Amino acid sequence: PGSQLPFDDTKKTLVVLGSGWGATSLLKALDTTEYNVVVISPKNYFLFTPLLPSVAVGTLNPRSIIQSIRYITRHKTRGVSVIEAEAQAVDPVGRTVSFSDNSPIKGETSTRTIPYDYLVISVGAEVQTFGIPGVQEHACFMKELADAEQASLMQKQFMDCIESAAFPGQSKEEVERLLHMVVVGGGPTGIELSGELHDFLEDDLKSWYPELASKIKITLVEALPSVLPMFSKQLIDYTESTFKESKIDIMTKTMVKEVKDKSVVLQMPDKSMKELPCGMVVWAGGNKGRQVTKDLMARLPADQTNRRGIIVDDYLRMKGTDGIYAIGDCSATSYAPTAQVAAQQGAYLARMLVQMAKKDSLENKLETLETEQTKVADDEERKRIADEVNVARGQMAKIKLRPFHYSHQGSLAYIGSEKAIADLPFMNGNIASGGMATYLFWRSAYLSTLFSLRNRTLVATDWLKVRLFGRDVARD
Ligand code: FAD
Ligand code: NAD
Structure with a gap:
């Protein structure tokens, strides 16, 4: 999706929105070999929120509790694209994300729309003021x-x-x-x-x-x-x-x-x-939820009915969508909106994505083998392919996607x-x-x-x- 990106169109594109607790935990644990990974966040850093109150009185310097998100992504097996921008809109039908650079200095290009195969929403939440005057x-x-x-x-x-x-x-x-x-x-x-x-x-x-x-x-x-x-x-x-x-x-x-x-x-x-x-x-x-979260939920009124945030199933999949996951404070689950929950959800999703990549690759292999099988006349060759199909099916059956469990x-x-x-x-x-x-x-x-x-x-x-x-x- 961009000139600086290590893009391979044989791989699926995973877009991660945010660089907070959920997103960084996901990125730390993720094996990026099988994905084009794009991270979009208006802050190019991770903030360690539990120590933030200490910054408010000068016990800690703000810079001591932030760390560039590239600290994680630069060591990944396959390069990860980090884009400092704010996600503006998600199109769950066209499977795209639009984002823009809202920082004071912008280049000639400051808005883009890119496609995703999998999208992880981990944009956190914003302050709730209940519309109280002043x-x-x-x-x-x-x-x-x-x-x-x-x-x-x-x-x-x-x-x-x-x-x-x-x-x-x-x-x-x-x-x-x-x-x-x-x-x-x-x-x-x-x-x-x-x-x-x-x-x-x-x-x-x-x-x-x-x-x-x-x-x-x-x-x-x-x-x-x-x-x-x-x-x-x-x-x-x-x-x-x-x-x-x-x-x-x-x-x-x-x-x-x-x-x-x-x-x-x-x-x-x-x-x-x-x-x-x-x-x-x-x-x-x-x-309360961020605008980008609320806008996406508004597109799915039948499924997304919780005012606290995105409704997900036991596998953290956003209800009513295909390929969208939500973790951390932007989601509405039975857990409290804490760093602990977001981090565990991120690590869980990283494991899931590896499993999903294996499943995707086996599905592709099976499709190729099955097409080959119909074209081959030689009995022995057909048997060899049938054996391979069986092995691949066996491997597929072993892939179990387990639901998220919070500890x-x-x-x-x-x-x-x-x-x-x-x-x-x-x-x-x-x-x-x-x-x-x-x-x-x-x-x-x-x-x-x-x-x-x-x-x-x-x-x-x-x-x-x-x-x-x-x-x-x-x-x-
Ligand atoms: P966040 O960590 O908030 O990350 C959201 C990310 O999304 C940020 O990087 C942000 O820049 C990015 N973003 C925002 N808008 C967009 C957009 N439009 N597009 C793309 N990216 C976007 N929890 C605990 O468990 N223990 C604690 O001790 C604790 N202490 C806390 C202290 C304070 C002062 C606060 C405020 C919270 C504390 N929490 C604590 C709660 C914890 O910080 C949150 O639950 C946690 O940050 C949620 O993680 P998250 O990834 O969902 O969101
Ligand atoms: P919160 O939602 O937990 O608390 C906000 C409080 O403000 C509520 O108790 C609410 O009743 C009160 N309130 C709202 N409007 C008010 C009004 N007009 N007048 C008087 N009171 C009003 O928010 P938080 O403290 O920011 O915590 C958010 C999340 O982050 C929670 O899940 C929390 O567990 C987590 N967190 C954890 C830690 C920690 O573990 N040390 C630290 C900070 C935050």
């Missing part, structure tokens, strides 16, 4: 998010609030407002972010801004009756008590109804409305104050653990799952730098 305009996002720079922008905004509060002559009310940070969403993103904000305050701001530090206030607002519904009750209680000690206010059964320039409007548990002045609002209210390795979250929580499956039950030891486990688990030696070194160095010199409070 969120887009006034809140910071931990998402779009799949954007490390956005997270470091948050640190700049946080520092701006503090410097403005330090401006001479600022009234007491204005200082209180500027130093009030509101985090919306008590899912793991909101919790981890509040914990990181608290660490920044305790570890650094207290010594750099002693006159202001005690006035900084963090409020976490959650619409449901409790935070972290995916964790066990014991760990929810532990998180709530840690937050209480850390002076992070949790407001549950409270819904943000509007975000204004200098405040948030809340619907309180008794349904009354309250306006809370604040300097910064961070939105961690969950996910939960546990949930981990950092909650600030050098404490983490973990729900780990053990024997046939769960172990719930929280505290300093879990925090060290959290750090080592993430360090070891980071993408590359480069990432591991950079993250370990960032942690060491923060230990030695504290976080950077200079606002560039």
